[in-house]
Amino acid sequence: xxxxxxxxxxxxxxxxxxxxxxxxxxxxxxxxxxxxxxxxxxxxxxxxxxxxxxxxxxxxxxxxxxxxxxxxxxxxxxxxxxxxxxxxxxxxxxxxxxxxxxxxxxxxxxxxxxxxxxxxxxxxxxxxxxxxxxxxxxxxxxxxxxxxxxxxxxxxxxxxxxxxxxxxxxxxxxxxxxxxxxxxxxxxxxxxxxxxxxxxxxxxxxxxxxxxxxxxxxxxxxxxxxxxxxxxxxxxxxxxxxxxxxxxxxxxxxxxxxxxxxxxxxxxxxxxxxxxxxxxxxxxxxxxxxxxxxxxxxxxxxxxxxxxxxxxxxxxxxxxxxxxxxxxxxxxxxxxxxxxxxxxxxxxxxxxxxxxxxxxxxxxxxxxxxxxxxxxxxxxxxxxxxxxxxxxxxxxxxxxxxxxxxxxxxxxxxxxxxxxxxxxxxxxxxxxxxxxxxxxxxxxxxxxxxxxxxxxxxxxxxxxxxxxxxxxxxxxxxxxxxxxxxxxxxxxxxxxxxxxxxxxxxxxxxxxxxxxxxxxxxxxxxxxxxxxxxxxxxxxxxxxxxxxxxxxxxxxxxxxxxxxxxxxxxxxxxxxxxxxxxxxxxxxxxxxxxxxxxxxxxxxxxxxxxxxxxxxxxxxxxxxxx
Numbered sequence: 191x192x193x194x195x196x197x198x199x200x201x202x203x204x205x206x207x208x209x210x211x212x213x214x215x216x217x218x219x220x221x222x223x224x225x226x227x228x229x230x231x232x233x234x235x236x237x238x239x240x241x242x243x244x245x246x247x248x249x250x251x252x253x254x255x256x257x258x259x260x261x262x263x264x265x266x267x268x269x270x271x272x273x274x275x276x277x278x279x280x281x282x283x284x285x286x287x288x289x290x291x292x293x294x295x296x297x298x299x300x301x302x303x304x305x306x307x308x309x310x311x312x313x314x315x316x317x318x319x320x321x322x323x324x325x326x327x328x329x330x331x332x333x334x335x336x337x338x339x340x341x342x343x344x345x346x347x348x349x350x351x352x353x354x355x356x357x358x359x360x361x362x363x364x365x366x367x368x369x370x371x372x373x374x375x376x377x378x379x380x381x382x383x384x385x386x387x388x389x390x391x392x393x394x395x396x397x398x399x400x401x402x403x404x405x406x407x408x409x410x411x412x413x414x415x416x417x418x419x420x421x422x423x424x425x426x427x428x429x430x431x432x433x434x435x436x437x438x439x440x441x442x443x444x445x446x447x448x449x450x451x452x453x454x455x456x457x458x459x460x461x462x463x464x465x466x467x468x469x470x471x472x473x474x475x476x477x478x479x480x481x482x483x484x485x486x487x488x489x490x491x492x493x494x495x496x497x498x499x500x501x502x503x504x505x506x507x508x509x510x511x512x513x514x515x516x517x518x519x520x521x522x523x524x525x526x527x528x529x530x531x532x533x534x535x536x537x538x539x540x541x542x543x544x545x546x547x548x549x550x551x552x553x554x555x556x557x558x559x560x561x562x563x564x565x566x567x568x569x570x571x572x573x574x575x576x577x578x579x580x581x582x583x584x585x586x587x588x589x590x591x592x593x594x595x596x597x598x599x600x601x602x603x604x605x606x607x608x609x610x611x612x613x614x615x616x617x618x619x620x621x622x623x624x625x626x627x628x629x630x631x632x633x634x635x636x637x638x639x640x641x642x643x644x645x646x647x648x649x650x651x652x653x654x655x656x657x658x659x660x661x662x663x664x665x666x667x668x669x670x671x672x673x674x675x676x677x678x679x680x681x682x683x684x685x686x687x688x689x690x691x692x693x694x695x696x697x698x699x700x701x702x703x704x705x706x707x708x709x710x711x712x713x714x715x716x717x718x719x720x721x722x723x724x725x726x727x728x729x730x731x732x733x734x735x736x737x738x739x740x741x742x743x744x745x746x747x748x749x750x751x752x753x754x755x756x757x758x759x760x761x762x763x764x765x766x767x768x769x770x771x772x773x774x775x776x777x778x779x780x781x782x783x784x785x786x787x788x789x790x791x792x793x794x795x796x797x798x799x800x801x802x803x804x805x806x807x808x809x810x811x812x813x814x815x816x
Contacts, residue, residue, distance in 0.1 A: 210591075214551065214554060214580070214581055214584040228394070228397035228398055228400075228401050231393065231394060231397065232360075232363070232364055232367070232394060233364075235360045235364075235390065235394065238357075238360075272291055272294060272295050273291075273292075273295050273302075273304075273305060275291050276288045276291035276292045276295060276305070276308060277308070279291065280308055280311065280312065283315070285312040285315045285316050286312075286316065288308065288312050289309060289312040289313065289316070292305050292308055292309040292312065293309065296309065303331060303334065303336060303340060304340060306327055306328075306330075306331060307327075307328070307331060307340060307343060307344055307347070309327060310323075310324040310325075310327040310328045310347060311324075311347060313327070314347060314350070314351060321351060321354060321355055322355060322384070324347075324351055325348065325351045325352070325355060325384045325385065326384055328344055328347060328348050328351070329383075329384050331344045332344065332345075332348065348385075348387075352385045352387065352388060355381070355385075356381075356385065356388055356391065359377070359378065359381045359391070360391070360394075362374075362377065363377065363378050363394070367398065371398065371402060372402070374398070375395065375398050375399060375402065378391065378394065378395045378398070379395060379411075382395055382411075386414065386415070386418040386419070387418060387419055387420040387421070388419065388421070389415050389416075389419025389420070389421045389422035389423050389425065389426045390421060390422045390425075390426075391415075392411055392412060392414065392415025392416075392419055392422075392426045393412070393415065393422060393425055393426045393429050395408075395411050396408040396409070396411040396412040396415065396426070396429055396430075396433065397429070399411060400433060400436070405433060405436055405437050406437065408433050409430060409433040409434060409437060412426055412427075412429045412430035412433050413430045415430075416430050431499065431503060434471055434473070434503075435473065435503055435506055435507055435510075437468065438468055438471055438473065438474065438507065439507060439510070439511070441464045441465065441468055442460075442461065442464065442474070442477065442507060443511075444460040445457045445458070445460035445461045445477070445481075446507065446508055446511075448460055449481060449484075449508065449538075450534070450538065454481055454484055454485045454488075455485070457481050458478065458481050458482070458485075461474065461477065461478050461481075472500060472503075473500065473503040473504055473507055476494065476496060476500055476501075476503070476504045477504060477507060477508070479494060480494055480504060480508075501541065502542075502543070502572075504539075505539045505541065505542035505543075505544075505545070506542070506544075508535075508538065508539050508542075509535045509538070509539050509542050509544075509545050510544075512531055512532070512534075512535050513532070513535070513544060513545055513548055515531060516528040516531045516532045516548055516552070517548060519531065520548070520551065520552055520555070525552055525555055525556050526556075528548075528552050529549075529552050529553070529556060532545065532548060532549040532552055533549070536549055536565075541568070543568060543569050543571060543572035543575060543578075544569070544572070544575060546565040546566070546568040546569040547565070547566070547569035547572075547575050547577070547578055547581065549562075549565045550562040550563075550565035550566040550569060550581055550582075550585065551581060553565065554581070554584065554585055554588060559585050559588040559589045559592060560589060562585045562588075563582065563585045563586065563589060566578060566581050566582040566585050567582065569581070570582055583640070586639040586640045586643075587640050587642060587643065589639055590638050590639055590640050590642070590643030590646070591643075593634055593637055593638070593643075594634060594638070594643055594646055594647060594650075597627060597630060597631075597634065597650065598646075598650060600623075600627060601624070601627060601650065601653070601654065604620050604623055604624060604627075605657070607620065608620070617661055617664055617665045617668055618665055620661065621658060621661040621662070621665065624654055624657055624658055624661065625658065627654060628651065628654045628655070628658070631647055631650065631651050631654075634647055635647050635648075660715065660718075663714060663715060663718040664718070666708050667708070667718060667721045667722060667725070670701065670704060670705055670708065670722075670725055671725060673701055673704070674701060674725065674728070674729065677694065677697040677698060677701060678732070680693075680694065680697075681694055685736065685739045685740075685743070687743070688740065688743055688744070688747075691736060691739060691740045691743065692740075694736055695733065695736055695737075695740075698729055698732055698733045698736065699733070701729055702726065702729050702730070702733070705722055705725055705726045705729065706726075708722060709722045709723075709726075734795075737795045738795045738796075738797060740795070741788070741792045741795040741796055741797075741800060742797060742800050744784075744788055744792075745788065745796075745800040745803050745804055745807075748781055748784060748785050748788070748804075748807060749803055749807055751777070751781055752778075752781055752807055752810070752811065755774055755777055755778065758774075775815065778811050778814060778815060779815065781807070781811060782808060782811040782812065782815070785804055785807050785808050785811070786808060788804065789801075789804045789805070789808065
């Protein structure tokens with residue numbers, strides 16, 4: 191008699207992945223120093239200019255000549271008639287004739303506003319190479335006091351001329367700036383004199399001048415653009431702020447260095463030595479006030495009550511050089527050095543958004559997501575830091591990973607411990623660990639900060655619940671296997687008696703009944719049903735084997751009784767020659783009856799050897815009793 195010959199191993203182990211945190215790559219460019227967006231902006235403008243040139247729509251301007259005639263001075267019949275003829279030709283769209291009449295008129299009255307406008311209009315309608323000349327004629331009129339109707343017409347015509355000419359100027363600049371940057375800048379500067387409303391061109395020209403090393407000229411261009419532009423005004427004003435900072439930064443470096451060392455009076459003295467042309471910068475006064483606040487209240491954070499743009503400028507002036515150095519250190523993998531540098535700046539200007547952004551990146555890479563999150567929240571308030579939102583998402587994922595992944599790792603360790611097979615007791619212990627793990631999940635769900643974290647916990651919870659169910663089934667099945675092993679262990683030396691066989695048969699029958707009961711439970715997995723079927727077949731096979739063993743024991747007992755009778759007789763030739771032949775005959779008849787009944791009733795459990803023994807026994811007794 192043998193056991194199952196196999197381990198009771200829990201079969202269904204499905205992996206649960208830890209929460210993965212994507213790497214955050216720092217691609218944001220801080221351009222306070224290099225003004226590196228010149229090429230990028232030029233590329234964008236060149237594309238837009240090409241599209242505009244290919245799809246130019248004609249704007250037909252019809253001057254209200256009649257409404258302008260009342261503005262004409264009484265200059266005498268001869269010249270009044272000349273202007274009237276010019277108006278008439280404009281109305282009839284004889285623009286060449288009208289232009290000639292107007293040029294003759296303007297030789298006598300060169301400042302006449304209506305005539306100048308009409309001449310520019312004629313050049314515009316002739317649509318030749320004189321479009322720029324038309325814009326040049328109108329340029330002084332832009333700044334002169336005009337009658338309302340004429341002012342509107344001048345503005346409308348100037349806008350249409352700019353719409354036509356500006357894309358060509360951008361294209362020309364784009365073609366030339368690589369080979370002859372000075373010539374390209376000069377041409378753009380000349381055109382901008384004619385069209386100072388073009389804020390985008392003011393930005394481009396100022397960036398080009400800054401890249402060429404002329405920060406003073408770039409600042410003048412940007413400030414004029416901020417004052418006169420009718421488009422892209424905010425952009426050019428922001429550029430002017432940056433240029434002022436770029437000019438001021440070297441001048442205030444001694445004061446800032448002293449400030450960082452804590453030498454506040456030395457810092458304030460250094461500010462007084464700045465050259466006069468820079469002293470009217472508002473940020474310089476803000477820096478002086480900042481130092482003064484530190485002198486008066488050195489233990490309090492210095493957060494001046496300034497508008498956001500001025501506070502940003504002040505922070506940049508103080509911390510921008512160190513943030514640039516920290517960026518270089520981070521790119522070189524020297525994170526600890528970068529963190530030390532940024533931490534010192536954070537103690538000085540904790541509200542600087544760009545500093546907070548860099549510090550958050552550094553802390554994240556150092557594995558300190560909770561500290562990084564607070565800095566990223568501050569950085570997110572600055573809409574110009576476009577990566578701040580993505581950084582915060584990565585940090586939140588990292589925070590969730592710190593909470594969730596240890597639980598996932600414990601789950602994986604529990605499941606991996608099942609790989610070599612285990613007992614029902616061991617399964618019970620592991621099931622208890624899983625139950626404790628499940629009880630921790632609600633708190634983790636409340637702490638999760640991201641959808642990915644919440645989903646990971648939801649998936650883990652489902653896996654744990656499924657495994658708890660599977661463990662329950664596995665424990666029941668493993669318990670049945672253990673019961674079988676205990677039952678079979680009682681007959682390791684073989685079945686020696688009918689009593690022993692009967693006890694074993696009873697135990698196997700009880701186990702078979704229990705297997706059937708477990709098999710009827712609803713919701714079982716295919717693996718559980720397979721293992722129960724396997725065990726039921728094993729028990730059935732052992733029960734059949736036991737029946738054959740019991741039959742063999744009965745045959746052996748009958749043969750042994752017959753042999754004992756034969757040994758008791760004095761004559762070796764006949765069993766009935768002894769002193770008590772009646773008793774012998776009675777016993778032989780009983781053995782024969784039992785053997786015959788066993789031969790008929792146990793055909794399916796008789797081994798060939800036992801069948802032969804029975805046949806020989808029945809034949810011998812039958813011959814003896816005749």
